[in-house]
Amino acid sequence: MTSTVTAVPWAGPVDLPLSGELDVQAACGLMHVHGRRFGRPTALGLDYASIVAAELDAIGASALEVARLRGVPVRTVSTSVAQAALLAVSQYLAAATADEVDSVFVGVGGPPFVSCDGVAFEVEALDAEVWRRFWAALDADPGAVAWGWRPFQQRFATATCPLPPELTGLAAGLPIVLLERIAKLTGTTLVRVSHRAVDDLPPYRVRPLGAGSGPVGAGLRHSGVLPLSGVVVLESCRRVQGPLAGHLLWQLGASVVRIEPPGGDPLRGVPPMSGEVSARFHALNRGKRVVEVDLGTVAGRREVLELASGADVFLHNWGPGKAEAWSLRARDVARVRPGIVYAYASGWGDALGPRPPLGTDFVVQAHAGVPPSLMTIVDVFGGVVCVRGVVDGLVRRILSGVGQSVASSLLSAASWLNARASRRCTAPLSVPVCTDLAALGRDSRFSRAVVRDGCVVPVSAWEFG
Known part of the structure; x- marks a missing residue:
């Protein structure tokens, strides 16, 4: 049977008559969150949900190829623009539906x-x-x-x-x-803030890593019914971009082992809390197994290499120079795990030299000339772009038997956003505008798209069959 990817619909599992980008932004909370700085729901300056959905669709197609090559019985995949929008607001949705009241600041304004x-x-x-x-x-x-x-x-x-x-x-x-x-x-x-949009960078780069590790298709065991079932991902990431990438790989079926410092990631304790964990943290990290390792010690770095020796993907978003200082570069990890897909999700890539400024969402938005938002639109899209590179790397690794090095960045994601942002939806709204994410979480029309897992979070960015 031939594997297929359906055309990207607007609503998907959301039971609303969504007929365009603005409908999705209105119904799924994007206008509400982006508009907080203005004191009113406001459309983003680009067709963000549609752009994210197109990347999710491409990831789904590559994931089906991984499934086919590994003999996993998955034949179809679908996503939707609404699922992309819910992914983008997942942290805000989780916070709004947490056990504690979310302390969103009252008031408007903010940089630049x-x-x-x-x-x-x-x-x-x-x-x-x-x-x-x-x-x-x-x-x-x-x-x-x-x-x-x-x-x-x-x-x-x-x-x-x-x-x-x-x-x-x-x-x-x-x-x-x-x-x-x-x-x-x-x-x-x-x-x-740049007046010229950076739009000439590829979203990610994939290069062969080391020598072949065996016959074509070898080394990626499978067990389960999702494309990446049986694939082990070792993740050492903080904030949004990297953890979101690991979260999406988990949604594709991978087992994700998350490295955290002794005592756990400090972001676990940031209010509002859902049970014993931060709701926002939970939205990006649920389903992952946690191992606490002190990367600042030789013993800790040896432990990471031991963990990597049993992984198929190594994913990190450490600051510039950390991988070199810790001897955990792509070639270092490939020595203990030939055939591994090594993914680095950075802030700036190599565009600004070896000592770039802090590479966070809003400064990258400014430098790249992205239509500005105080939503973490580049962080989220950076995670999505990273996953597309990882799944592409897995396809190449299976076909060649050679490990792959994948490089993406917030800047490359911002560039890809700009390259896809030339068209804007201007169709009139046909649905009410969401002004309360907690109400969205209770709305029965979203019951197939979100689930309460302590707080309300999206079910998945894809549906497989």
């Missing part, structure tokens, strides 16, 4: 900032002391600086960032060159 000479820019600081130093150099009131840190730090989770007007006013009173100099002196990342 604008200098006195009219240059829009983003700043990034993952440490409160860096944030304090930057604003102290601008002679900001310490109280305003302290008050602004929490919404700034949590904008990734809340999609809104109501900063004290004093801070935006100070930025607006200085030229961009001076602001850049202060950022450099204080260790703050500052990136100008």
